[in-house]
Amino acid sequence: MHAQAGVAIYRKTIMKVVIRAFFKTLRLVIGPMILLWEMITRPKGVSRPAEEQGKVDRECGMLALYEFRTCPFCIKVRQEMRRLSLPIERRDAQQPGSVREELVRGGGQAKVPCLRVSDKAGNSKWLYESDEIIAYLRGRFAPQ
Numbered sequence: 607m608h609a610q611a612g613v614a615i616y617r618k619t620i621m622k623v624v625i626r627a628f629f630k631t632l633r634l635v636i637g638p639m640i641l642l643w644e645m646i647t648r649p650k651g652v653s654r655p656a657e658e659q660g661k662v663d664r665e666c667g668m669l670a671l672y673e674f675r676t677c678p679f680c681i682k683v684r685q686e687m688r689r690l691s692l693p694i695e696r697r698d699a700q701q702p703g704s705v706r707e708e709l710v711r712g713g714g715q716a717k718v719p720c721l722r723v724s725d726k727a728g729n730s731k732w733l734y735e736s737d738e739i740i741a742y743l744r745g746r747f748a749p750q
């Protein structure tokens with residue numbers, strides 16, 4: 607009986623290792639292709655008078671995008687940031703560590719993309735969902 611349980615645990619462990627390796631390989635192959643696609647489809651940014659762009663740059667200093675590099679939803683948001691010429695700080699939350707912890711502590715979920723919107727008093731709003739983030743950025747920064 608003990609031997610059978612041991613074999614079952616051994617098999618389960620092997621399966622886990624194989625599945626993990628499979629997805630890691632998939633990521634390694636598909637990741638660069640996704641990034642290449644992002645580069646090829648990179649939009650041209652809007653151009654603003656220097657003073658206006660300076661104001662936008664300062665406002666962007668209060669924003670941060672929590673992302674995974676090869677997440678398609680994050681890429682959608684990054685392309686919109688480029689289209690609107692927004693120098694928003696990007697924070698990679700893919701690996702366990704301080705950035706990911708910050709995201710979970712502040713926003714409540716380890717899900718990306720998430721836009722952190724801070725105010726001068728030090729309060730932050732955490733905005734999830736790529737479509738909502740894009741709508742927010744357009745509403746605030748799209749040229750009239």
Ligand SMILES: N[C@@H](CCC(=O)N[C@@H](CS)C(=O)NCC(=O)O)C(=O)O
Binds near residue numbers: 674679717718736
């Ligand atoms: N509907 C969401 C989907 C976002 C999404 O699925 N993000 C994935 C990465 S590509 C994620 O954060 N997965 C981790 C999780 O959901 O816990 C959006 O449009 O932003």
